[in-house]
Amino acid sequence: MRPPVVVRPPAEHPSPDSAPPDPAPDLELDVVPPAFSRVLVVDDEEPMRHMLELLLRREGYEVVTAESGETAVQRLQDDATPELDVVLTDVRMPGMGGLGLVEWAAAHRPELTVIVMSAFGSVALAVDAMHRGAYDYISKPFKQDEVVLALRKAQERQRLRRENSALRARLRERLAKTERLGALLIGSAAMRGVARMVRKVAGYKTTVLLLGESGVGKELASRALHDESPRSAGPFVAVNCGAIPETLLESELFGHKKGAFTDATADKRGLFEEAHGGTLFLDEIGELPPPLQVKLLRALQEGEIRRVGDNHSIAVDVRVVAATSRELRQMVEDGEFRQDLYYRLAVMPIELPPLRERKDDIPPLVEHFVSATNARLGTHVEGVGRSAIASLLAYDWPGNVRELENTIEHAAVMSEGPWIGPEALPERVRARRDVGDDDAWFQLRFPKDDLSVKRAQRAVERDFILRALEQTSGNRTHAAKLLDLSHRALLYKIKEFGF
Structure with missing residues (x-):
């Protein structure tokens, strides 16, 4: 598994047309503001401004008007003007036109969504407006439904952008709270126990299994273990004992003298010598052939090795860390592994739990692998959607963290938008899903060590209010009816939660 490289993806504004319907885990609902409700209408014709103002107010929007691009800029810069979310502007106006206003907004207020209108519509003009930063284009004359539909689409885009921003902030917060041990991400209680053990034994030369x-x-x-030890300035040498043919493994580990065998044309240092003063990692130690088990035992006990074909021993100062996915005790009972070597290696055994037993680690690992995949492949994935998270939490992960890493890479490549949905996951992950969205939401929202009923009630209350506001497109009167609250009570709650 590659060591983590945490690189944030470039900041971009995702297109709502390519975003999945559930762009962010519900983990983030308590920090996501509701979609916009304030529109700045810019047109030099007073009847058009008046007609649009009446239309949009009837649809539940708060409206501010301006008769020119210059006035619109003043409105946007004026602290007394309510915070505006979207600009609906004509293209051709005296002075600063709509395209100039689009460029100004892109440079000074990139969070704004700008929709342009024109009675001189053409494909070239629409493309030019989009290239300068406009979100949508409407040709005059238009039906009232066209304007409302464009605003609804912009509203969804704004909601997704705010959710994206909130999710990135929350995940950064989660990662900041996630402990790191070298390249390991430590989030679960089980892995925190592993981290404590590693730090405890790192300062000693004793062998670790x-x-x-x-x-x-x-x-x-x-x-x-190496990085936390006093040997961190020395070499770290890793070898997979199962990946090297048995006939070459002895020479790789202990080296050889010139003429020791047919192809030995020169003296060669072995990996023990290469690791002198540092750490030698023997992966898949269970694959070590019986004859080499004897020589390894001697090297561990005596602190010296003998090259193949040499009559003299060489002292080495090496800290050995061995690893295996096989049951060494059973191999000892079956006569496949030397008992004395087993006990010499297992002076300090440390067991790393499988991913299915520490699913609290999945969210920070997913965030890390998304960032690493973006950096490595040039993808622009911003996160994993709620339904996809539910599938990841439900899956058993027989391949553990390595399989999760490969799954996120697969999903990042297959995703059609900035958020990974369940359709981008491999079939084996989707097929194994047996946990509903609500269960996955609960696992993510409420950590196992947080049993505060008050905090849970407050989070659920926020979620319900946000959901009602979204369903009613920000209409607070209708939202209050859905929530079975008085209008005044809802306004109080909105102010309390800072929406």
Whole structure:
């Protein structure tokens, strides 16, 4: 497994047409503001401004008007003007036209959504407006429904952008609280226990045996042992005992003298010598052939090795960390692994739990792998949607963290938008889903060590209010009816939660 490289993806404004319907886990609902309700209408014709103002107010929007681009800029810069969310502007006006206003907004207020209108519509003009930063284009004359539909689409875009921003902030907060041990991300209680053990034994030369299924991060743990030890300035040498043919493994580990065998044309230092003063990581130690088990035992006990074909021993100062995904005790009972070597290696055994037993680690790992994949492949994924998170939490992960990393890479490539939905996940992950959205939401929203009923009630209350505001497109009167609250009570709650 590659060591983590945390690089934030470039900040972009995702297109709502390519975003999945559930762009962010419900984990973020308590920090996401409701969609916009204030529109700045800019047109030099007073009847058009008046007609649009009446139309939009009837649809529940708060409206501010301006008769020119210059006046619109003043409105946007005036502290007394209510915070505006979207600009609906004509293209051709005396002085600063609509396209100039689009450019000004892109430079000074990039969070604004700008929709342009023109009676001289053409494909070239629409493309030019979009290129300068406009979100949508409406040709005059238009039906009233066209304006409302454009605003509804812009409203959804604004909601997604705010959710995206809130999610990134919350995930950064989660990652900041996530402990790191070298390249390992430590979020769950089980992994915090592993981290304590690693730090405890890192300062001693004693051998360590890392146990756990394939893909749980044993090599990263071995690197952490090295980095936390007084030997961190020395070399870290890793070898997979199962990946080298038995006939070459002895020479790789202990080296050889010139002429020791047919192809030995020169003396060669072995990995023990290369790791002198540092750490030697022997991965898949269970694959070590019986004859080499004897020589490894001697090297561990005596602190010296003998090259193949040499009559003299060489002293080495090496800290050995071994790892295996096999049951070494059973191999000892079956006569496949030397008992004395097992006990010499297992002076300090550390077992890394499988991912299915520490699913609290999945959210920070997903965030990390999304960032790493963006940096490595040039993708622009911003996160994983609620339904996809539910699938990831429900899956058993037989391949552990390595499989999760590969799954996120697969999903990042297959995703049609900035948020990964369940359709981008491999079929094996979707097919194994047995946890509903509500269960996954609960697991993400409320950590196992947070049992505060008051905090849970407050979070649920926020979610319900936000959901009602979204369903009613910000209409507070209708939202109050859905929530079975008085209008005054809803306004109080909105002020309390800072919406």
